Amino acid sequence: MKAALEYIQKKTPNTSFVCYWNIDQQYEFHWHYHPEYELTFIEKSRGLRLVGDHTEEYEDGDLVLLGPNLPHTWASETYPEGMVRKNRAMVIQFTDALFPEALPEMQSIRDLLKRSRRGIHFKGPQIQQIGQELSEMERLTGLSKLTSFYHILETLATLKDYSHIASRLYEPVLSKKNEERLDRICQYLHQHFEEDIPLEKIAAISSMTETSFCRFFKKMTGQTFTEYLNELRVGRACQLLIESRKTISEIAYASGFNSSTHFNRTFLKLKEISPNGYRKRFR
Numbered sequence: 261m262k263a264a265l266e267y268i269q270k271k272t273p274n275t276s277f278v279c280y281w282n283i284d285q286q287y288e289f290h291w292h293y294h295p296e297y298e299l300t301f302i303e304k305s306r307g308l309r310l311v312g313d314h315t316e317e318y319e320d321g322d323l324v325l326l327g328p329n330l331p332h333t334w335a336s337e338t339y340p341e342g343m344v345r346k347n348r349a350m351v352i353q354f355t356d357a358l359f360p361e362a363l364p365e366m367q368s369i370r371d372l373l374k375r376s377r378r379g380i381h382f383k384g385p386q387i388q389q390i391g392q393e394l395s396e397m398e399r400l401t402g403l404s405k406l407t408s409f410y411h412i413l414e415t416l417a418t419l420k421d422y423s424h425i426a427s428r429l430y431e432p433v434l435s436k437k438n439e440e441r442l443d444r445i446c447q448y449l450h451q452h453f454e455e456d457i458p459l460e461k462i463a464a465i466s467s468m469t470e471t472s473f474c475r476f477f478k479k480m481t482g483q484t485f486t487e488y489l490n491e492l493r494v495g496r497a498c499q500l501l502i503e504s505r506k507t508i509s510e511i512a513y514a515s516g517f518n519s520s521t522h523f524n525r526t527f528l529k530l531k532e533i534s535p536n537g538y539r540k541r542f543r
Contacts, residue, residue, distance in 0.1 A: 276406065277354035279398055287336035287347050289446045291439065296353040297373060298326045299412075300334070301394045305347035306498070307336035308491060311379040312426025313482040317491060323387050325416065327377035330426065335450060337495045350394045352409065369410070372417040379425030382416060390415060427482070441466055442480050453492040454516040459485065493517060494530050501539040508535050 278296075287305060302322035309318040311332045318334065326332055336347045359366040359373065372380075382390075390412060397408045445466050449457070462485065463473040477485050497515040500506055506514065512523035512535075527535045 276358060277352060277409065279350075279352045279405070279409075281398060282347075282349045282351050284347055285345070286338065287334045287349075289333055289335040289443070289450050291331055291333050291443055291446070293329050293331045294353070295328045296355055297328060297376060298332075299352040299354075299394075300324050300326070301350045301391050302334070303348040303350065303391065303395060305334070305336050305349060307334060307495060308488075309334050310481060312430040313479065314379075314425045314427065314430075315481045315483045315488060315491070317495065321387055321391060323382045323391065324425070325372070325376045325380045325382070327373070327379065330377070330379055332379070335446070337499055338450065350391075350398070352394070352397075354409075358406075368417040369413045372413060375424075378428070378430065380422050381425055382419055382422045384419060384421035386415070386419065438476075438480070441468075441476070445477065449489060449492060453489060454496065454514065456516075456518065457489065489516075490526050491530065494527055497523070497527060497535065498531075498538065501535055511535065 287307065291310070300323070302318060302320060304320055305322075306319045307317070309316055309322065309324070309332075311324070311326065312330055334349070356373070359370050361370075393408065393412055397405060397412070400408055445462065448462070448465055459470050459473070463470045466473050466476070468476060474485060477483075477488070481488060483491075493516040497511050497517075500511045500514060504511070508524070509520045512520040515523070517523035517526070524535060527533075527538070531538060533541070
């Protein structure tokens with residue numbers, strides 16, 4: 261699939277890289293890529309993160325470094341009508357020009373950037389401190405801002421607790437037709453996941469046979485259609501468990517599951533805790 265090419269413009273003058281807060285009530289599904297590297301720290305948001313051929317849930321504290329031209333999107337959870345919650349993420353976009361070969365002190369960062377071609381998800385106890393530094397960096401100016409950025413990247417280069425995101429064999433399929441098809445499918449799923457969506461219906465929306473659709477969706481997202489749909493539904497259920505007084509059965513049906521038994525089994529598999537246990541943990 262060819263994602264939409266995004267042209268990045270500097271949001272402030274006299275800077276060598278882009279640094280800004282992405283604050284919105286909803287992070288819509290927007291499958292795109294750009295020639296710049298991107299470092300994203302999720303301060304407050306939950307949902308699904310798609311990078312290359314990999315899909316997984318994200319939450320507060322998510323820290324990811326993406327290499328150039330790697331298709332990606334963050335799609336935040338949708339909230340019940342009348343509920344407003346702003347998503348907040350710090351985004352930094354930059355190019356190789358900041359790390360010239362003539363400076364041997366930059367070698368560890370250049371090695372980090374080479375590893376980011378498949379995307380890197382950073383983990384561990386240091387992420388909170390790095391997130392704090394990223395949050396404060398936007399207020400800096402001039403050399404102080406650039407120095408802070410170098411320090412953050414140098415710290416990331418030393419972290420051992422991380423995982424690559426896209427698979428080793430992933431290569432973007434640059435096709436306008438496939439780009440539009442995946443966008444149409446995911447937009448529909450994100451808007452209608454609480455409803456019954458049989459395989460034949462979503463295949464028809466994608467203008468494909470059921471078999472072709474299953475192969476296409478697995479290749480593009482790294483998940484089966486059912487796995488992807490279940491993650492959307494469990495994500496909504498998590499919101500309702502925390503923020504409403506609905507019963508477990510009511511939440512199951514409100515999230516798109518056709519039985520509370522199926523809901524409990526799926527929730528336990530994805531969250532490794534029962535819905536009731538999840539609710540008690542937050543209360």
